[in-house]
Amino acid sequence: MDGYLGVIVIVVLVALIAAGGLFLLFRPGGKAAPPPPPQAPPLPEEEEKHPPAAGEAEGATTTIPPPAQPTAPAEPMVKAPEVEVPPPSAGRMVRLRSRLAKSQSSLGRGLLELLSRDRLDDEVWDEIEERLITADVGVAPTRAMVEELQTKVKVLGSRTPEEVRALLREQLLIQVNPDLDRTLHVARHGERPAVVLVVGVNGTGKTTTTGKLARSLIGDGKKVVLGAADTFRAAAADQLQTWGDRVGADVVRGPEGGDPASVAFDATARGMTEKADVVIVDTAGRLHTKTGLMDELGKVKRVIEKKATVDEVLLVLDATTGQNGMRQAQVFAEVVNITGIALTKLDGTAKGGIVISVQRELGVPVKLVGLGEGPDDLAPFDPEVFVDAILGE
Template sequence: MIFRRFFRRTTPEPHVQEGLRKSRRGIFREIVALFDRSAIDDELFDDLEALLIQADLGVETTQALLDQLRARIRREGITDPAQARELLRQEMIALLEQATRNRRVKIYQRGVPFVTLVVGVNGTGKTTTIAKLAKYHQDRGRNVLLVAGDTFRAAAIDQLKVWGERLGVPVISHAPGADPGAVVFDGLQAAFNRNYDILLIDTAGRLHTKYNLMEELKKIRRVIQRQVPDAPQEVLLVIDATTGQNGLAQARLFTDAAGVTDIAIAKLDGTAKGGIAFAIARELGIPISYIGTGEKVTDFAEFDPETYVDALFFDDEEAA
């Protein structure tokens, strides 16, 4: 369709495009279809509001987005619904850019391991994200070391070792039930002694309501900081996209306890509600840095607002 080509600005990133298929073919297709009408009327805004909320943007973020959109339509004297849709696209990109603007530049120093502490509730995709990050850094020529900081379950240690073997990345681990702080300490020692660039630390899926588990996380941080004052350079909170608005509540608690610096949204391929990214961007103010779009190590991308929005709105196969 002419419109789709006309409005597209970014080249599709295959994993992002593929991973957001469910969202694109579901709620976002309905959103696009809303603009196939002759005039911009109240019904358009009502339907748009309902669909955005359904897509997991949340009530507040939806209101804010629609306020912006209405104001621009008025200011720019837009009467063509197709142009209004392009404005919606632009405003959605702007909203996501709130989340990337305060992203810290990652500084990889020679001789100082770059430590990423990966946190999040049970089953959100932490261990899988670590494997993806390991591959990401390997592809950029960095030496990676993994640390099995989730000592609560034997299976968790094994899972990380399996990934390590597949990727050719060593894993520092202790026996199940060991003190996570001790494993992390050994991991840092190994990183220094053997000159690793990147240290990725897996942690247990902690229930954020359990105070002692949050304390555990603080303790791990202290162990790291005693050896590398600037570390962890990255505290990555993994949010499961399929848990919707619940993920936001989790994120707030982790931010307080663990000093989250970055967010990875995993399992975007498993939901039609890709709108959660907008709610996270607006309501948390923590940069979204990565997205996970499948179970393979390659189903991973750096988060880019424009690519993301276009993957929600534009279907290649239809456009072709």
């Protein structure tokens, strides 16, 4: 009996121990069984096992990379501008005459109307004189014109519209002076290029005129080098660089605030090295003291002449500034020997008489006129085309 009880006690103890273990395993918050160890991923189809090379561990795999695909060459981030082929300068003013007529014909129509009146008394002549002076013809040229017109009208007596037109055309042409030599001197001197110095106040269109002139000369078949000697304005050098890039003209630049004469010298030297026909030098347009301006431009000219001859000194004037432009012109004329005038924005003013007054005051011809904002709107000045535009013909 005692042995039977002992067996029962042992069985009960074993059952209690087993129940306690299960309780500890499955109670809330208990730790889950650890996950099975990860299995190695299957090899991709492209990878092949090869016998290990010397020094490699047994079982190591070697991956054969796919063959390299040819790559297309990368395109440049900034493309160089395409070089343009400008049209020749011949006939430009004829093509642009309609623009000139839009701004100038009001002067011609007014004068023709006054001169066509049956009775030309002092009041009418005073009005004719006022219209001419308002158009910036200048006092002295205006008086000369009016006196000559009065004499011719008395001789004619009665006047037809055709006679009045012919009379006025004759007098305007006399004042514009078609006999002045308007040739732009840009011919090479043997091994040396011609040199054009462009001067004028900032804001008159000086740098733009330099670029347009280069374009015009290249259109005429000449090789051009540009000198950005306006070193006091970084924008001027950048602007000239853009003009040069468009037509394939080399541009010589210097550091901002550097010596303008040094840039002019380097540009002339580059022109000789590259056998250019023309070197065009854009100068600084600061109108400070006359002495400072004289020193600066004088030095530029002297330095250029160590290498070549300065064939043209072009003064750029803004036609819309009227008599203010005349005062600027007089200062530059006292500082440097001007050979010609480039009159910009002539299509933007009704005061075309500045052509007459500036020539009379400075004693040099208007050689170039700007008649618009386009790259080919700089034209050699033609007196007859100009007068016909004033008369609305």
